[in-house]
Amino acid sequence: MFSVIGQVFSNVKYIVLAISIATIVFTFAVWLPNFQLIGLVISSSTASVIEKINFLLSLYGSIGTNFTVISAWYTIMIAVLFGIQIALLTYYIRKVRGGMQGITKAGAVSVTGLISGVFGIGCAACGTFILTSLLALFGATGVLAFLPFGGEEFGILGVLLLLYSIFLLLKKINSPLVCEIA
Amino acid sequence: MEEITQKQTNQYLIPAAIVIAGAFVAGALYLSNAGTATRSVTNTGDAQPVAQAPEPTGSTNEVRQVTSEDHIKGNPDATIKIVEYSDFECPFCKQFHDTMNEIIGSDGNDDVAWVFRQFPLEQLHPVKAQAVAVASECAAEQGGNDAFWKFTDGYFDVTLTNNRTDIETIIPQLVRETGLDQSAFQTCFESGKYDDHIEADIANAVETGGRGTPWSILVAPNGKTFPINGAQPAQAVQQLIEIARNEK
Numbered sequence: 001m002f003s004v005i006g007q008v009f010s011n012v013k014y015i016v017l018a019i020s021i022a023t024i025v026f027t028f029a030v031w032l033p034n035f036q037l038i039g040l041v042i043s044s045s046t047a048s049v050i051e052k053i054n055f056l057l058s059l060y061g062s063i064g065t066n067f068t069v070i071s072a073w074y075t076i077m078i079a080v081l082f083g084i085q086i087a088l089l090t091y092y093i094r095k096v097r098g099g100m101q102g103i104t105k106a107g108a109v110s111v112t113g114l115i116s117g118v119f120g121i122g123c124a125a126c127g128t129f130i131l132t133s134l135l136a137l138f139g140a141t142g143v144l145a146f147l148p149f150g151g152e153e154f155g156i157l158g159v160l161l162l163l164y165s166i167f168l169l170l171k172k173i174n175s176p177l178v179c180e181i182a
Numbered sequence: 183m184e185e186i187t188q189k190q191t192n193q194y195l196i197p198a199a200i201v202i203a204g205a206f207v208a209g210a211l212y213l214s215n216a217g218t219a220t221r222s223v224t225n226t227g228d229a230q231p232v233a234q235a236p237e238p239t240g241s242t243n244e245v246r247q248v249t250s251e252d253h254i255k256g257n258p259d260a261t262i263k264i265v266e267y268s269d270f271e272c273p274f275c276k277q278f279h280d281t282m283n284e285i286i287g288s289d290g291n292d293d294v295a296w297v298f299r300q301f302p303l304e305q306l307h308p309v310k311a312q313a314v315a316v317a318s319e320c321a322a323e324q325g326g327n328d329a330f331w332k333f334t335d336g337y338f339d340v341t342l343t344n345n346r347t348d349i350e351t352i353i354p355q356l357v358r359e360t361g362l363d364q365s366a367f368q369t370c371f372e373s374g375k376y377d378d379h380i381e382a383d384i385a386n387a388v389e390t391g392g393r394g395t396p397w398s399i400l401v402a403p404n405g406k407t408f409p410i411n412g413a414q415p416a417q418a419v420q421q422l423i424e425i426a427r428n429e430k
Contacts, residue, residue: 034412034414036411037410041408041422041425046425051421051425055421058417065274065413066413066415
């Protein structure tokens with residue numbers, strides 16, 4: 001298994017891809033509560049470009065202030081694992097099979113993991129995260145009171161699903177090219 | 183033939199899953215951006231808070247005018263105001279309280295005022311958040327603005343958050359430390375006289391788009407409003423203040 005990871009990431013392109021995807025997912029997670037504010041700042045005619053960039057960078061600090069220890073952990077894990085997963089998927093499609101056949105299960109598990117992780121993003125205790133917003137649409141925010149971790153379960157589930165999808169992908173990459181008997 | 187159909191279905195699984203994920207992300211964006219600031223507000227005046235049913239417009243421009251009735255830290259005549267809607271039992275409000283104290287205490291922020299309004303989340307922190315909100319209002323009634331902030335700073339220093347605080351011990355302790363008359367405080371606390379005031383704050387928080395705490399609105403010198411969702415770091419708040427200073 002680990003030799004497969006080494007084999008894939010010996011190519012710098014896949015490292016760059018994994019880091020890029022992880023950065024995008026992480027940025028989405030930490031900026032999400034303030035997209036409206038970001039829009040106002042970016043479109044401001046009075047703020048300089050430097051001020052706008054400094055503001056956007058300063059929001060990354062919210063991982064330490066706007067997240068619980070658990071949610072910060074799974075937010076970083078989801079970003080990293082999704083980056084690795086996409087890099088492995090790309091490797092598999094380009095180098096191993098030349099297509100997506102045989103990896104639909106891993107892909108579906110991965111996307112489910114990302115969706116579950118997205119549900120867990122934000123301030124679970126204070127209602128500023130996506131799950132709360134969705135529940136509010138149905139007038140069901142009280143459901144959170146029955147979840148032992150106030151909705152953070154979804155983030156942890158996301159990490160587990162992504163780990164499982166990476167495991168499935170590694171198995172597929174590692175499997176010999178044979179014509180299987182149905 | 184069935185196998186071929188099955189394989190074709192499988193080939194569409196990943197694109198379909200990605201589309202579904204995209205829909206969720208788009209939904210997340212939509213939900214996190216409900217309401218936009220489009221017009222200016224006046225940030226001074228004498229309007230009294232009135233309890234009313236919230237209009238779920240979600241516009242930060244609906245922020246109630248800041249008056250002498252508000253709890254203000256920093257320069258009351260400041261050109262930049264940060265109106266925070268807070269819950270005493272919310273862990274992120276505790277975090278943001280420290281951040282705002284740091285901002286107000288920083289050199290060069292004499293043009294910034296911090297306005298504290300109540301937003302107890304009954305569903306998440308039943309009974310206690312509301313009780314402490316009432317207690318803070320009673321502290322303000324007896325000891326004015328200084329007593330309010332002494333009580334509030336003191337509470338956020340010791341709260342365990344998420345309804346784990348022993349308020350029956352902590353509130354009397356803070357009342358003593360703030361130098362308030364305990365009997366008069368108790369009468370106020372049990373009277374229910376601030377329930378409407380707190381309801382008005384909650385209604386205004388919802389009107390402005392607040393769906394959780396801490397929910398803050400920065401009002402620039404020209405009245406332009408900037409929403410701050412959650413406990414953003416001091417650096418981000420300071421950077422936003424710098425940007426707001428250009429809005430004249």
